[in-house]
Amino acid sequence: EPEVTQTPSHQVTQMGQEVILRCVPISNHLYFYWYRQILGQKVEFLVSFYNNEISEKSEIFDDQFSVERPDGSNFTLKIRSTKLEDSAMYFCASSVRGRSGNTIYFGEGSWLTVV
């Protein structure tokens, strides 16, 4: 069964460093997402991406975050200057279509620990 794959599975980084989390969405999907889950808390929406541009972002997704689809298969989340509070599990997700009624498939997540 097709799946969303994410790398790395775990990354430890120093505060202030840049981090890039990578994702390969399911191949025929057109909508891509990043969510995050701080340990013990809810899963939170960060950003959605369609047709090579951001379609929606949350208030969490500030100027230190950016997303990119550098080629036909990868979808990346960059955190420019990490803070301690960025420590979380980051999930990439994709769906065939956006908006209503579409199953959104998630990857296994990337654990980011900022020290």
Next chain:
Amino acid sequence: SQQGEEDPQALSIQEGENATMNCSYKTSINNLQWYRQNSGRGLVHLILIRSNEREKHSGRLRVTLDTSKKSSSLLITASRAADTASYFCATDAVDNTDKLIFGTGTRLQVFP
């Protein structure tokens, strides 16, 4: 703002018993999805139910949706130790948004 809340927060049962988890939300939705998360792992999609549907089955899973009460339930029948995980509901609102709003989750422990 829309918020999903599951109850109970934690549920412990014996193998073979049924587990029922509930989810409530605040705004009108297009659909509701249930996900499972094993500890420290990714979110596995279980089932999607549309706002015009009342009940849906998938294997040992049964999901109901009551839009008048803004609530949903997930029933796992004949539970197994492998069902031990956290279960989340997630909704998307009718306000033309892309995002899913996740609930707080129910931690299910199934004892062999």
